[in-house]
Amino acid sequence: MTPLHIAVVNQNVNLVCSLIGRGADVATPRVTGLYFRKRRGGLLYYGEHILAFAACVGNQDIISMVINAGASTRAQDSIGNTVLHILVLQPNKTIACLVLDLLLARDVELDQAVPLDMVPNYRGLTPFKLAAKEGNLVAFQHLVNRRRVVQWNLGPLTSNLYDLTEIDSLVADDDRSVLELIVGSQRREARRILEVTPVRQLVSLKWNLYGKHYFRLLLLLYLLYIGTFTLCCVYRPLKDAPENYTVSDMDKTIRVQKTLKESYVTYGDNLRLAGEMISVLGALVILLLEIPDMLRVGAKQYFGQTALGGPFHVILIAYAFLVVLLCVFRVSGVQGEAVVMAVCLVLGWSNVMFFARGFQMLGPYVIMIQKIIFGDLTKFMWLSFIVLIGFSTSLWMVYMTQDPDSLPAYRSFPITLFSQFELSVGLIDLPVDHTITTPPIVHVLHCTFSVVSYILLLNLLIAMMSDTHWRVAQERDELWRTQVVATTLMLERRLPRCLWPRLGVCGLLYGLGERWYLRVEDRNDPLRPIVSNHHSHVPMARCVS
Structure with a gap:
């Protein structure tokens, strides 16, 4: 780390100006070391270059000074992230969007063949795709709106053309479209991007x-x-x-x-x-x-x-x-x-x-079954297995001295284990024959097993399943949309391309090049009464095919 890095991150404008005036290099120096790299559990990721540090702290004066002194807006760090990638990963999303606009405006002056927001990192992710993968809804929506082309306005109505280049799996140049990244992401925030126009309409x-x-x-x-x-x-x-x-x-x-x-x-x-x-x-x-x-x-x-x-x-x-x-x-x-x-x-x-x-009625419940089986039921079976082994061994130690034909349910240890399992889930009655002499410890073991198995473990399982049901119910709509996207992408890969007509319109019809666009009519009337909380933050939109 150079003194200029420290001055920038501390937003010391006078010191930055002084160092640049004395000939400090703003383009070549890079920070090194594990602490400054993007890693799990890391508290800070500002990239490696001085411009990236300036962009992350959000001081526009320092950003302009660094760029004017010769810093490249297209410099990439050791994992290929440009300054836009790094901004997408910052927690302060509002400042990141403001700086992003400033950097894109300065980059346009260079007249590059590929726009800065289309430059991929070494994993093939552009800033737009990275925002989708990380679930950065603010940055994703901001980049979508920057690529939007307004056709016409009529009062509260607006007709927009949305660029599908990186969104639609049938238009993207690779197999890492925004839809693919959202489905593959484990972040709940990423699933919320499916509600953003034009992703929802597509x-x-x-x-x-x-x-x-x-x-x-x-x-x-x-x-x-x-x-x-x-x-x-x-x-x-x-x-x-x-x-x-x-x-x-x-x-x-x-x-x-x-x-x-x-x-x-x-x-x-x-x-x-x-x-x-x-x-x-x-x-x-x-x-x-x-x-x-x-x-x-x-x-x-x-x-x-x-x-x-x-x-x-x-x-x-x-x-x-x-x-x-x-x-x-x-x-x-x-x-x-x-x-x-x-x-x-x-x-x-x-x-x-x-x-x-x-089917929208059944899809979320299948996910609920999966989460119960691989979450709640797995934990319950581990606990039950421990209890079964302990009590089955105890009973077998008593019955191993008895005639096997007198109590078939306890004639061997494997049969004893299975009988106790059946008893724990209520499949059989208590396998005790009162016509023969039964050691008192057997009654004690059965009573204790009933308390632990029926009262404690089964009620614990019911409580865990209720909690899982509540959590899945909160995400019901999100899970359904994600299932729909995942299913659609699976069908697109496995069915002939001729069965999937390309949606949208070609930009050539509007003088916008060979990119494909989706035309969406939005209504954003500030005087329209809010009829439900669900739609209070989403403008009315209709896709026009």
Whole structure:
């Protein structure tokens, strides 16, 4: 850090002027060290160059002095961030927007081919995209308005053209459009950008004109597919078990799996073969669609983001893999396909819930189920497991000296553990036979287990689920919009481009170059009564196709 950096950050205008007058270099010096870098938990990120420091403190006199002395408005730090990127990351958003306007005005004087706000950092993010990713609603709205072109005004009505270059995934030059970044962001503030004009109108047009129809058609195809697989499982090839097949009186098996040659003989077998081929081909298609997306986004984000589908991608990939494994089992004659079929049926039908995101009434509740299962229920199961192990071991220590046939629920430790689990969730009655002598400690253990399991743990689970329900309910509309965007982007990647007509108008029609714009009519009447808090801060807007 140079003395000029210190003078700038302390807003000592006289010292800055004196240092520049004595020939201080304002373009080359950069701060170094971990403390000044952008990092998690860092308290300060002002970039590295003197101009960046001046912009972050917001003193326009110092900014003008530094630029006039030769500082470059396009200087980038070690991670490629320009001064505009750094301003987007500052907590004082109002001052950042004022400085941003000043810098853009000074940069226009240089007559560069690419505007300063279109210069990407080393991660491919322009200041506009970075504002969307970080959830900086103020900076994003400010940059949107700077790119807005006003067509006409008529009283409270205004017709605007909004630039879609970096917003629309079909117009963006790369796969990191604003919509992609919002969906991939883990910040709640980023989801609020979906309410900003023209993002809200663009998403609404895409979903209502094309997206929801394609998605519901996909739901119909999946239901036909999983129904076909279910019929193939129900009518799988079986034959009567040979004599002396069972080796235990407890084994009641009467039918076994046919061999490969015996499985495809009759006309019904050929029909089932057609269904099995559809099932396997469908599983291969699923793998070919899911794996590239996982590699593109990254496994952690792909499986961890509830808006992107989260656990449903795990379910779908596991289902497809097991269906292919079933094909291998059938061809090789391996016994035991019933277990794999059972798991496939559970996974395949569970994935139908993924399509609930296509309906506004059901979409947020599916996210609620995911959060309860992977949050509240996981914590509850850990606590329950500890309690079950303790009490099951205690009971087994008592019953291990008794006749196993006298109490079948406690004839072995695994059975004892399972019986206590059933008892904890109320699936069975108390497995105590009062016609035989029962040690008093058994009654003490059962009473204590009932108090801990029923009264304490179950009520704790109910309280946690109620809290999760309340939190998700607060974000209901945001989650629904995010699901709609994520679903639309998924369909755009997987369906042919010809099925997605480009929305908006070409700038050539208005002498604005080859960029695409969305025309939106806004009404901002200050005398219009506020009818609801929800619309009190959002002007009325209508998209004109």
